[in-house]
Amino acid sequence: MTRLKPYLYVAPLVLLLGFVFGTSLVRMFEFSFKMIRGVDGPWIGWRNYRLVLNQPLFWESVGHNLQLLLAIPILIGLSLLTALLLYERLRGWTLWRAVLFLPYVLAIPIIAVVMKQMFQFNGPVNEVLRWLSLDFMALDWIGSPDIALWTVMGLIVWREAALGTILFLARLLSLDESLVEAARIEGANWWQRAWHILIPQMRGVIEFFSVICVITMLSAVFAYVYILGGGRGGPGTSTMVIELYIYNALTRQSLPGIAAAVSVMLFVVSLGLIYLLFVVRRRQDD
Amino acid sequence: MTNPRTLVADGFKQAALGAAALVALAPTVFMIVTALKPQSEYMVNKVGLPREPVLEHFRAVLGSPEFFRWMGNSALLVTGTVLLSTAVAALAAYAIARMEFRGRLTLLALCTALMAVPPVVMVVPLFVLYTQIGLISSYHGAILIYAALVTPFSVYLLTTFFRTIPAEMFEAAVLDGAGDFQILTRIVLPLALPALLTLVIVNALWVWNDLLIAVIFLQDDAKRTLMAGIAVFQGRYNNQIPLTMAGMAVASAPMIILYIIFQRQFVRGLMAGAVK
Known part of the structure; x- marks a missing residue:
């Protein structure tokens, strides 16, 4: 009995994970080699893969996900800057911290709906820009195929920077302060203290956050794109991403085999x- | 003591933080201010404060039964998922942290690996499986998926926390004749309350905010969640922007209120849950 007891305690976990992940991971590979109609179909070898890899829309989606990666340096730079400013702990810093974290609390679909209205061609953002005589910057943020993906990127940066700021700040607050104090007494200014003393000690958390950002940009932008692109990755296919490609293949075109092939690659x-992520985290723990 | 140069520098830093805070707050402010404007005023006044605030949009949203149905559906999924995953994770984490058995570390490593698997990858095989066994558009089907997606992280977090509980507490309990289940429910869980609260917040927020699983596995109109409902709502009232914004304000209210009350736990929880 006592030898069985541990297994009784982990049994619910094993059952739950087994039900959802267990067969699914195997079947995903299986489906990607089959022409599925409904729930099963004949084996067709690599045809799904060949079809997907020859389709321009697939490559366009991949390209869009890769383009989103360009936002990561900006995202990290902004988060680092705000975290370092908060770390000064000037008067009222806890209030600033609370406000700056708010973007991460709001649900993505909600914020995407709000931003979609703010960034309409005749919307409030452009109105302010025109009022500031910055007419050349009053672009068609949502409706133009050349710009829409950059707008999505901006929205992702706006939200994820809140997480970055809080992660970086938590790391800063856990640092030994004697080094910074010594530098301050030596007359090092804010920039020197940040660049030579604080940032080098944050390498671990910066690497960790970078990897999280890469994972987000490649596989967790569905909600942003679904709302801003009107459910279709629009205008045209300008905000089509891999997740939406899988979603379309699965639910709109009823081609689970194709969707599975893309899922396998992802x-x-x-x-x-x-x-x-493991490597980076282990290094951070050391 | 403070020399004028630090004073100027501090002024710049405060200004920079203020600007960042303004950008962070702008959408929320726009949402609330716009919701209070009459439709006709928004056409001519998109940025300013409402001249004569009206509550008609809020009344329309709060008066529509579907909004509350969506919220109720989301609340049901959140409750089901949180209860299921917390129970499953607490049992497993206790065994992993306190018992010796084969496969203990493999199980923990598996959980850590599953934490980072993007949900979208699981969607295709699960969709086919659910079509086969008739679980599409069922609450329990969706709860199982949500629970499986959030439980690996819960196991990881609780195991880490349970390991920090001093061994003497367990020895004392064993001497008092307490069994493992009693130790778990009477000693370990009460001690782990902060970690549990963090966990509940992360998991609840994750389920509440999810759109991907919701639009694929709960396609039935009657089962629609709040986030999926929002997507429908904004498409339907495309030109009635103040009304749309009132809907968004109502939809975000629960989380904003909880954030104001439980700020500390929110921040801690979301930081811990960032890996997912």
Whole structure:
């Protein structure tokens, strides 16, 4: 009995994970080699993969996800800057911290609906820009195929920077302050203290956050794009991403085989990133 | 003591933080201010404060039964998921942290790995499986998926926390004749209350805010969640922006209120949950 007891305690976990992940991961690979109609279909080898890899829309979606990666340096720079400013602990800093974290509390679909209205061509943002005589900056943020993805990127930066700020600040607050104090007494200014003393000690958390950002940009932007792009990755296909490609193939075109092939490729890439996350976290713990 | 140069520098820093705070707050302010404007006023006054604030949009949203149905559906999924995943995770974490058995570390490593698997990857096989066994558009089907997606992280967090509880407490309890289940419910869980609260917040927020699983696995109109409802709502009232904003304000109110009350736990929880 006592030897069985531990297994009784973990049994619910094993059942739950087994039900959802267990067969699914295996079947995802299986489906990607089949032409599924409904719940099963004939084996067709690599045809799903060949079809997907020859489709321009797939590559366009991948390209969009990769383009989103460009936002990461900006995202990290902004988060670092705000975290370092908060770390000064000037009067009222806890209030600033509370406000700056708010973007991360709001649900993505809600914020996307609000931003979609703010950034309409005749919306409030452009009105303010025109009032400031910055007419050349009053672009068609949502409606123009050349700009829409950059607007999505801006929205992601706006929200994820809140998380970055709080993560970086938590790390800063856990640092030994004697070094910074010594530098301050030596007459080092804010910038010198930040650049030479604080940032080098934050390498671990910056690496960790970077990997999280890569995972987000490649596989967790569905909600932003679904709302801003009107459910179709619009205008045209300008905000189409891998997740939406899978979603469309699965629910709109009823081609689970195609969706599975894309999922397998995304899964393999994710595995690589998860491994990277482990490496980075282990290094941070040391 | 403070020399004028530090004073100027501090002024710049405060101004920079103020600007960042303004950007962070702008959408929320726009949402609330716009919701209070009559439709006709928004057409001519998009940025300023409402000249004569009206509550008609809030009344329309709060008076529509579907909004509350969506919220009720989301609340049901959140409750079900949180209860299921917390119970499953607490049992497993206790065994992993306190018992010796084969596969203990493998299980923990598996949980850590599953934490980072993007949900979208699981969608296709689960959709086919659910079509096969008739679980599409069922609450319990969706709760199982949500629970499986959030439980690995819960196990990881609780195991880490349970390991920090001093061994003497367990030895004393065993001497008093308490069994494992009693130790778990009477000693470990009460001690782990802060970690549990963090966990409840992360998991609840994750389920409440999810759109992907909701639009795929709960397609039935009657089962629609708040986030999926929002997508429908904004499409339907495309040109009635003040009304749309009132809807968004009502939809975000529960989380904003909880954030103001439980700020500390929110921040801690979301930081811990960032890995997912």
